[in-house]
Amino acid sequence: MDSAFQLTLLHLLVLFSLVCGAKPLCLPDERTALLQFKQSFIIHESASTSPYAYPKTQSWKQSGGDCCSWNGVACDNNTGHVIGLNLISSYLYGSINSSTTLFRLAHLRSLNLADNSFIYSEIPSGIRNLSRLTLLDLSYSHLSGQVPWEILELSMLEVLDLSGNSLKLWKPGFRSLLHKLSNLKELYLADVKISSSVPSLLANFSSLTVLNLSNCELRGEFPTGIFELPSLAFLSLELNQELSGTLPDKVPENHPLLILSLASTSFSGQLPESIGNFSSMEHLDISNCRLSGKLPYSIGNLTQLKHLDLFSNNFSGPIPSSIGNLNQLEFLEFSENKFSGQIPSSLANLTLLDYLSLAANSFDQGNLSWIGTQTKLTYLDLSSTNLTAQIPSSLQNLTQITYLYLSSNKLNGRIPPRIGSLTKLIEIKFYENNLSGPIPYSIFKLRNLELLYLHANQLNGALNLQSFLELKKLTRLELSGNNLSLLTNVSNNVVPPKFKLLGLSSCNLTEFPSFLRGQDELEILKLADNKIHGQIPSWFWGVGEQTLQYLDLGLNSLTGFQNLPAVLPWTSLTDFNLEFNMLKGSLPRPPPSISSYRVANNHLSGEIPPIFCNLSSILVLDLSNNNMTGMLPPCLASLAESLEVLNLQSNHFTGTIPPTYPKNCWLAMMDISRNQLQGRIPRSLAHCNQLEELILGNNLINDSFPYWLGGLPKLKVLSLRSNRLHGVIGKPQTKSDFSKLQVIDLSNNRLTGKLPFEYFNVWNAMKIANTSSLSQYMFANTSSQNKNYAWYAYYNYTVTLANKGRDLRYEKVPDSIAVIDLSSNEFEGEIPESIGDLKLIRILNFSNNNLAGRVPFSLGEISNLESLDISRNNLQGKIPPQLSKLNFLATFNVSYNQLAGPIPQGAQFNTFNNDSFEGNSGLCGYPLSKKCGNPGVPFSPATPLAPDEDEGMWRVMKFGWTIVLTGYGAGLIVGISLGWIFDPWKYACFRNVIGKWALSKGWNGSRREGFSLTSVWKKVSQN
Template sequence: MIFLHFLLLLLRVVASHSLNSTQPRCHANERSALLEFKATFFTQRPPCCHGSLDKHVKFESWKAIGETTSDCCAWDGVVCDEESGHVIGLDLSCSCLSGSINSSTASILSLVHLRSLNLAYNGFNFSQVPLEIGDLGSLSELNLAHSDFTGNIPTSLGNLTQLTHLDLSSNEFKGSVRSIENLTLLTHLGLSANSFSGKIPSFLVRFTQLKHLDLGFNDLTGEIPSFLGNITKLNYLRLVRNELMGEIPSSLRSLMQLTHLDLSFNHLTGQIPYSLGNLVQLSSLALSFNRLTGEIPSSFQNLQELEKLILDGNEIEGEIPTWLGSLAQLNYIDFSFNSFHGSIPSTITHLQNLRVLFLTSNNLSGTVELDMFSKLENLYILVLSSNYLSVIIEPNITKRYSVLGLCSCNLNSFPEYLRGQEDLHLLDLSYNKISGHVPEWFLNVSTKELRYLNLSGNFLTSFGQDPVTFKWTNLVSVDLRFNQLQGSLPIPPPQILYYFISNNRLSGEISQVICNLTSIMVIDLSNNNLTGVLPRCLSSLSGSLEVVSLQSNSFSGKIPQLNGDNCAFLMIDLSYNELMGPLPRSLLKCENLEFLNFGNNQIRDIFPSWLGSLLSLKVLVLRHNIFQGLVGERTNGFEFPKLHIIDLSQNNLSGSLPSGYFKQWTAMKVSEEVQSTYIGKSILDTRWLGFPSSTFDYSMRVIVKGIQMNYSKIQEYLTLIDLSSNNFSGVIPETIGSLQQLELLNLSNNMLSGPLPPFLANLTNLEALDLSQNQLSGEIPQELTQLTSLAVFNVSYNRLTGPIPQSQQFTTFENNSYKGNSGLCGKPLSRKCGDLEASPPSFPTSKEDQDSGSAMELDWKIVCMGYASGLVNGVVLGNSLITRRAQRLVKNFGRSRQRRSR
């Protein structure tokens, strides 16, 4: 009987347990909150994370009561407490969520028992984090990375004092991070890739448990604080890409557990502290692109765990130390863009784990046998480019590389060694002494793998066949610029993105086969002998093509209209051809267009005021065409708001100067922070593959006294107006005085009349002013002496009278600045003021006389930036001056620019 009673009791317990196991374990209100959150958002098509192959969406398992799975504790991404049944963990990372999140849509913020919340890698439409996040007082882990949040960190986040892991990286948070100063239990703090500003916060010194600190990719300023050395449990510290300055604090030597240190892309100065050699646990040290000087500290011999040593982009000098070969764990070395000299030490071949070696752009010298690196079995990236090395390549080498950079290595021919290379992704043989035909066997090198090929700056004359079709099926970028290639245009594979073949001797028409390049982004065929009409299919590539440079050829006919509704153009340069007009109105589709140059063609049209609706347009050059009529202004809104360079010179434009436009050109008025950047198109970041630049810089030409100079870069802040050699008449409008950022103004060779206006003194940044060959009258206003940056001044051949100002910059100008104004007196002219026997003023009486005088004297047409290192950082492709006077003009202007740049 007792046994029977026990058996019944046991069956009852089992039945009860079985019944309970079929019941939903989660709480009804929490299930409702989760389902409500699911209903708020729509899901995009997977995969949802970069590089992920997972096509599963977590929400698919979230079902309401009565459906297949109603137990929310069994749903993907949901974790419940085994005893209480409350939801304590929610992982919706990489869930393809899309939509706005706020107080009314974030029902999950009512799950007050949550200990872990992960919403990373979703798209929340740049919402602000709701204040209710602070109600989740039990949270120990919060991950909102890569989810399109914006605004300030909510103050309520400071309530989450149990947090040990906080990741807000890769959003658009801004302001300060003071809201988190009470979260002293964090061991992991990720705030990278936002817009946080100010100094590194001092309250971090209280975060004594912190192991992982990532503040990279923000706008932090000031010095690296020494108190970081007091957070002694740190094993990961990343401050990359901020605006930090000063020296690296020696206090970092106390971070004895540190394994990763990245201070790259800041403005750090001084020498690398010797004390960093104390960090014996370091496996990765990156100090790239600062202003560090001195030599590699000998204390680095202690870093026996070091795997990556990245010092590129500094001013480090001395020889590469021989003891480097004793750091047996090294697998990645980047010393590029420094000032190392001497030879490459043979001890580097002791590094049997070495996979990557970059020595680009140093002062290394001597003879290097490529076979020496064959001892390094794991080495697959080798870049020795841009030194003073002479590389000897034996044909019997069998070692294969993925990246091989041998730019400027004194090679005289294509190395036979390359015949056996089937794994090459990048090959750089640029700026060597390779001449003659490209051998046929070279076109079969690594046909399946090669993606980047650079043969520019050699003396190549042709390919083995004409036309040649490249066999590299995966080629992304090919650079054949600055050779002597003749024949037809080579045909790249259809998937090419970047095609550079300018500055050669190619001839013939553009083949229709080029229309197969459906992914092309940049095409540069400039400075060749190409002829014929532009293929209509070029306009069909406008959906992908961002930069097209066809200048300085002999293309003729009309410019094709763009097909389709999409236009990706950022830059179009068709200058110096024989193209005829009118301009295609389909350019209006190109909303992102920044640079437009149709100069020196035969385009017949009226001024294209309709281009004013292109809100990104910065540079407009229409010089030396047949544009005629008034420079009409549209009345339907703000026009050309970003324009800061315009050249309409040498056309047939007439009427008054466009005073309304002067009033609207905001980019020439607003003082912005001076930048050293240049106008150009960012291309693939191939710096790590051995290319020295990742941008295609827009270029223009300068004409001074009819003499052309070519500059390869245009600085972002340059402002220029050239309306010379037209038929403009009337007075100089007062609105031009509002363009306070204007640096170069050329109104010469028109029919402007009236006085030389004193309001030009408002143009305080003006460096060059040419008003010659007009009919201006009266005296030179004394107010113009306030233009202390003025280096070039020309009012020759007008009707000016009275004394020449004798102070400031006016004491530097020569006779040619005033020639043809017989009513002027005073230095530098020989006529003294008060000379009553002076002849009456004389001036040209016809347009022909003006043109003649312009050619003989100082008719300088400025269509680009200035003349000295201050404006163009000394980057000049070509420059030839044929008169002493022109030399002096350029020299004087350059000196002024250099003074300002110091």
């Protein structure tokens, strides 16, 4: 081969390598489109939130050469067309529309604009131009509006992510999207408002690997078949509260699902045994659902799990020991369920745990012997798990722990001295246990400690407050409710931390701690139940002036205020408590922010100032048991738009009750008893549909019975005692009137007419027990919260009732109590038999009226009856022997009636003394000295015969000198002379003998009185 040919061949090879091996440059029109796209936005760091964000387009320049080499740009190696654009987290800020030059890049296959800010633009319809897209990611880019139809034209899409925007998928809907985009493998629609059910069509997407539909307002039943998709590795349906469903009973073995979240949905049913077939699963979150039943043993098959969250369901039974197989777990959350049995000791196997919570379950009494191996734990919550015994010393092994919660258990013994070795502790909650002994000094070594709650234990000993003040990061300290004696002398060299919460109630303080002077960030301060005396010092008004929200100084010996400001200076104050002191002077004027104002049981005087009319957020106003005077401001009624509790009892208020209560009245409890209020009961109280207790007793109210209160659906307690009520009670307006009423006290008024037996028929709460009640006592829930704190406050109802012959103050009203007190009125007529239907009554008082007739047998059916007073009436006949069945009857009074015959014997009747029966000359038997059936004691002619007995005597006189009784079968004939029958004692014996004989023959007389002579006569005359 000659040299010329060789040179030519070499040139061709070089040319071939230059032409065929060169990477094509970006096309000019696409380069221009990219530059114009860049120029339509500004770079702003607020547009992206990722810590890895950076401005990728900033390096794009007009003279920057080949655009295929730019950040975020990918080109086709053969054609040079731009086929990929990845501008995720690029600080892009600006609007986007169909004229955007981006849509001229028709060869794009992948477009990622996630984590930028398009300032709530809509997705442009020009998106249809990118018909070759297989990946579209617009997530978290501040887009809004309806997902356009044009997106459905991108039929080649395999990955679609629209999450984290304010988008709606309504027209088109979810079904249309799935029908058109049938090649999807990954679908992310988190936070997109779909507002429909999940189409069953989705169960046909056999290549689907990722499905994220969290917070989409989904509803209806979730198709179970989706769980069985063969390639599905990620499924999130969380935060769809109206989405129901159940987990599949059958799951193929070794299913590839890695992540499953159903949190905050309405999924129900049990966790199936087949859950163990998700053997690759690493993350399972089914918190805040409606799942129930036992946890299957197969849960232990999920050996790859790192995150397991069952928070707030209804799981019950024991936690299976197989939980110990999950030795890869880092996060375990089982709190707020109904787990019982023992906490499994196999938890000791979970040595990689970082987070563990079993709080608020119903475990059997157990201990913490399994604690100590989890040396990587940073968070441990075992609150409200019924733990007993002592805190083990193995707790010291948790050297990484930062949050340690063991509150609300039955732990005893001492706080372990080695707790000071857990130097990373930030929060300790040991409150509400039975811990005793001193607080260990090692706790003052915890220099990272920010929160320490030890209240409501039995800790004791003297302790210098300065030790706590040396913990510079400590901002929340609760020591209330122990037996501690805190010494408040603090060295001038100590600069205390800025507290936000300080609970020093029941700490034997005798003065306000001086270090409070500098506490200008304090939000909650509790100094109640101490021995602080004298006046509140003037410097105290500066404590937390801008921040204080809760102040409790109750149960001390405070007498007044130094330099009381015109309005309390705490501009954020919501809860103010000065109850049970010895304060004198006028009411401290609260700021407008107040929600609970309690100054009961002091010696405060003067009128309610007008500033109280401005308390638009108030929930509780308690001025009871003071020396307040004047008229009630009419604005108190308008405060009922927020006010739940109004207690003004035992003052000296005059005038009338504020008349105009709003239609949106929120009052749950109102007590203005023991004042000198006059006039009528305001009819607008009928607007207060939340009202449960209304106490207006011991005033000068002049009105008729307020039947119109019967429409209040929640009214349980109504006390109008000792007023000037008059007239007839009448009949209920509807069958549902007073249906929740359990206590009614109308005693000491001037009511007339018959007993309101029609109301007895509708007082259903006195007939059938309320099994749905969750509390032992009646209360108003006055809890409130803000962004930092939640106050769980419950205001117990109180009432004064006549019981056991005297007024008895109930500081807590049992939710099971039922009381009727109609005593000291002018009622007449009989006690109706229907009273026996009110089987839950515990106190019944009809005394001091004009009632007549018999004592009804049906009283013996009121099995809960504890106190029965029907004294000082005109009742006749016998005391029904059925009353001897009342096993709880502790107080019984039938004195000063016209009762006759033997007193029932046995059971409770053997405990009553003479006072219960005095003033009834016809009664005999124990405890009276008068024997029944003693011939030496003449029958008293003054004792009137019952109506039936009068009729029997008349028949004797009418038919002559003998009565002939003919017995059935036996042929018994008895002759009695007329003179003999008119001897009072012989007549009584005659009734006794004949009565027993008649009863032996089954002649029971009338149902109400038992045997009577007339009934026997009727039997005889018929035979």
